[in-house]
Amino acid sequence: MRVYFSFLSAALFLTSALPAQEAASPDFFENKVRPVLAANCYSCHSKTAVSGLRVNSREALLKGGTAGPALVPGDPEKSLLITAISHTDPKLKMPMGNKLKPEEIAALTDWVRAGAVWPEAPPAPVKPAAAPGAESADEDLTAEMRNWWSFRPLSKVEVPEPKARGWAKSDIDKFILARLEKEGVQPVAPADxxxxxxxxxxxxxxxxxxxxxxxxxxxxxxxxxxxxxxxxxxxSPAYGERWGRFWLDVVRYGEDDTRGLAPGGKGHEPYKFAYLFRDWVIRAFNDDMPFDQFVKAHLAADQMDEKQRARLLPALGFLGQGPWYYDLTEPPVARADERHERVDTTTRAFLGLTVGCARCHDHKYDPVSIKDYYALAAVFNATNYHEYPMVPEKTAET
Known part of the structure; x- marks a missing residue:
């Protein structure tokens, strides 16, 4: 979104009947505003600051670029951001290329009119200065990105005391009931x-x-x-079978090897010992294994307590039963694609983040740089993969 601001003439702006309360909500920003800015503006105005303008934080928009502030909360007619996307000034039409869709322009206009609410975060902690000549690993991350709510340590929350205390059987119930009372909603009657x-x-x-x-x-x-x-x-054993299935979906459990897709392949061949990982997950749920141990075993069972190693080793099936591309493409590309899949699956499963997006560029939404991605990919690249049968082959075949 290359912006060269000039003097503005009077302009008409898109209006809508959207209630200000809705446009001022965090959900509206996350669903209607941030995706539009990220898809159309970040390439020129986030890490790169063309004309001195960044649009990846509220503070950056308020500061503006060489022409001054790009955002005037509450007044879209005075906000250069809205002027640019509305194409009301012939000298200021952004983004370059196609004009935004009418509903996207309307959403940004409503957002500015409602006060340009950007989900706030507490001040960033003071970082130690980088060594002379050293690069800051996150120099382009804003305070908001570094302190997004899901990246902050858990803090103790005071349990509310709702009026109708008899309905609540636990602290979780108290949170639910307090919100219901706030919204003026009556809880449903107990089920028979x-x-x-x-x-x-x-x-x-x-x-x-x-x-x-x-x-x-x-x-x-x-x-x-x-x-x-x-x-x-x-x-009941059925508990682990039921809930283990959800986890197996998260970690893309499969029993077929894709080598059969390679030239001259024989068709899909099964991973003979994949079921050991499946059964291990089911047992872990049924045994109520502590989650920290559950996670560690997926990534490093062979490095854990030797007394427990035999019991935990099947968890490494998480890394081994992902796709292998063999000679489907050039070996270096195939190896990179395989390691990428491990990075992507691991971070989706355990961090809830699409870190794989940073394979080609800094993440558009989350504070993950391309440098972070390749640092993690290097860990998987340095990992040797071997097949260690844990049962006799005849047992596996049956």
Whole structure:
């Protein structure tokens, strides 16, 4: 979005009937504003500051570029950002190329009119100065990016005390009830016991309760009948099978090797020992394995406590059962693509971030640089992959 600001003449601006409250919400910004700025403006006005202008933070827009502030909260007619995207000044038409869609212009205009709310973050911690001549690893990251809510350490939150205390059975219930009261919404009535056993059994095992189980629960008049039901379901092997499946989807579990796609291949060939990883995940859920140990085992089971190593080694199937491209392309490209897949899957699963986007450029939304990406890719590139059968081959074939 290359901007050369000049004196502005009077202009007409797009208007809309969108309530100011909605346009001032963080959700509106994240869904309607930030994606438009990122897709159309960041290439010239984030890391690079053409005409001295950056648009990747509110403070940068307020500061503006060589022509002055690009944003006047509450007044789109005086905001050069809106002038540029509206094409009302023949000397100032941005972004270069195609004009934004009418609904995108309207969204940005509504956002500015509502005060240009940009989800705030606390001040950034003071960083130690870089050594002379050294590059700052995150010199282009704003305070907001470094201190986004999901990157900050957990802090203790005061539990609210709603008015209708009898409804809440736990602290989580108190948070829910406090919000319901704030919105003027009444909580629903408790489910009847027949509905309750059906819901909790489907939730925890993926299976409906048997008629005998329903009858037993209905006849159990003890005050802890529901607690006993939950404990029984959590102790069921079906619990790990049910919830392990969700995790296996996250870590792209598969039992086929793609080598059959290579020239002269034989078709899809199974990973003979892939099921060991599947079964390990199911057992981990059923054994209530601590999550920190669960994560470490996925990435470094062979480096963990030797006494537990045999029990944890199947977790390395997470790294081994991803795609292998063999001779589908030039070897260096194939190896890079394989390592990229490990970076992408690992960070999606454990960080909830699309770090793979930084393979070609600094991430457009998250504080992840291309330097960060290749530092992590180098870890996987230095990892040797070997197949260590953990059961006799005849057992695997059956």
């Amino acid at each position: 016991r027949r509905t309750l056993i059906r819901r909790v059994t489907l939730d925890l095992t993926g299976l409906p309760p048997t008629p005998q189980e329903v009858t037993a629960f209905l006849n159990d008049k003890s005050p802890d009948a529901y607690a006993k039901l939950v404990e029984r379901l959590l102790a």
